[in-house]
Amino acid sequence: MSLELKQAPVGDADAKQRLRIWIRLLKLSRRIESEIRERLRVEFSTTLPRFDVLAALYRKGEGMKMSELSQALMVSNGNVTGIIERLVQDGQVVRMPVEGDRRAMQVRLTEAGREAFARMAEVHEGWVNSMLGSLDDEDAARLLALLGNVSINGRKVK
């Protein structure tokens, strides 16, 4: 009885609060994202999707298959096809056949791609650091933990 009286309105207030979280989350990440896009464009003549691909490949010296890449980045296969195409044009990436499977393609950074990414990554870290500079150590730790504990469809974000 007290359950019924309480459940509905409380649940509703919670929903509104979670909606506010989502709106704020979206606003913040869009703000940071567009700042990063702008700076990548102005300072390095590149784009965020290209940067993301390079980042994924940077950690895997042996390269990745197209499908691994699209999974890692959580984007569609067709999407990766186009980005890789342009990165190959730019000479930052090479495609190689996968031995034993003629359907698949292994993609790997060139030396130029490796160097370009290393250079960008360092600066990029500085951008993010300064954009989140208003968080002190404690708040940063708290925020990191809170974000890491959210789980969607049973899977944690972390």
Added chain:
Amino acid sequence: MSLELKQAPVGDADAKQRLRIWIRLLKLSRRIESEIRERLRVEFSTTLPRFDVLAALYRKGEGMKMSELSQALMVSNGNVTGIIERLVQDGQVVRMPVEGDRRAMQVRLTEAGREAFARMAEVHEGWVNSMLGSLDDEDAARLLALLGNVSINGRKVK
């Protein structure tokens, strides 16, 4: 001296932590965003940008000028032009001349647009609520506060 010895490494660790925050933030918001996009598409045959435009217009019965809209949504003018075009096609929005300024255009929801948005907004709130359901009340409040306190380029996110 102790200052110098401490400053550099600590600053660096902080930068790494803030970078982790950014990565987690991005991952979470992309996950939520793509879930919402998918559901808007499947259940309402619409898209997130359209939904965002309707949401902005819903609160302003008198409508908004194109430039107000693009500012509110933090996207380019040209972007809004295209989305409005399609919403007009769909009969959810109308454009009207602004009296006293023949350059400007006032955009307003039609009754159909109003109803469609109201219906979607309710369901949408439920989606978000369930996606963020793993946060209890306390954590939700904390997260909301932390997000609201971040400021970029001197401007708070809130």
Added chain:
DNA sequence: CCTAAAAATTTTAAGCTTGAAATAAATTCG
């Protein structure tokens, strides 16, 4: 072996997004 199903990838069509250039109208100020 050989055919059906599955897997890896590319292609396609449509829409989103941006910055820059173009238009058109309003405002400023000499």
Added chain:
DNA sequence: CGAATTTATTTCAAGCTTAAAATTTTTAGG
């Protein structure tokens, strides 16, 4: 007034993104 600047918007070219269809190759089962 009239030229120059500013403001509101659209157009354009390029790239990103997706879902669905198509292609090619591999794998499984009879």
